[in-house]
Amino acid sequence: MILLARLCDLFLSFARIGLAAFGGGYAMIPLMRAEFIIARQWLTLEEFLDIIAIAEMTPGPVAINSATYIGYKVAGIPGAAAATLGVIAPSVVLILIIAGLFQHFRTSPLVRAVISGIRPAVIGLIFSAVLVLGRPVLVDFRAFSISFAAFLLLITGKLRPLPVIGLAALLGLLLY
């Protein structure tokens, strides 16, 4: 019974996140933090960062990867299934409804107006997640340098995210 309640919880939490995540996987980061670190305290900040790293290092959408991982951590394999179904359910339902009204939806002034407000807000939300997640992690010069180097390598297009994480793993072994 407790497991069933927890599975419902997971499904609904992730459905809510899927429904509010305008802008794809990264838009889910501030939402997942609010839901799982602050409200429910299922994860610590460090665990959350590790999950994002693992989600980046494995194939597939980061949103699905992190949902599966968090679900597994909270309630095993059934939890992984509940979380994954939860995060894709809004996509499937919304797209199936909208697909028939494709042209209508795309040019609707109402939809454009709503999206035009949400998009910039998501930037602000993800930026706040950077600071919140960075605070407990960037505690010494080594960590700060790794973070800054990762940002620079990505922004200048020198390396893709996957090799950046690989390099950081190596630096972790050498420096800590």
Add this chain to the structure above:
Amino acid sequence: MRRTGPPPGKIFLAFLKIGAFTFGGGYAMLPLIRETVVEREKWVSDEGFLDILSLTQSVPGALAVNTAVFIGRQLAGIPGALAATAGAVLPSFLVILAVAAVFTRFAQHPLLIKVFMGIRPAVVGLIAYAVFLLGRKVIRNAFTVVVAGAAFILVYYAGLNPFLVIIAAAGAGLFYSFFPGTAGKGGEDP
């Protein structure tokens, strides 16, 4: 609208391959989705694919999943949509289950602890990079700057729930669009 498209099994396999071989999330999957459905299978035209992207980016959720659902539905109705979604998601699901089972077992191993001491700050840099990428596309006038700044302050300093901020931002977008000549000027794709 509905024509005789490919069987759902074929759609499933096509998206399974895409899901299994793309690292780095939804945006990294788009080129492979395009190559598969536009160039190899010729299920969708080049312009059609761009139209689909503009729609799937306006709908919440993982971009790759949204695109899979839409293309699957266009090809073979609801069975096609479910086949494409299952294909895109299944590799992630299975790989993560395997990784999670191993990782939760060895998380306390001293070497893994060191590795993740290095990885965590890099992930912070990676998310900052996502802010930069998305911001470059979206932040383009006073309205978008104000909304982004307000969202940041409300969540970071006032501790407001981000779900509420998104709803408020939708309201701000609606309100802003009532002023003549401004419709769609906030954060809209060119």
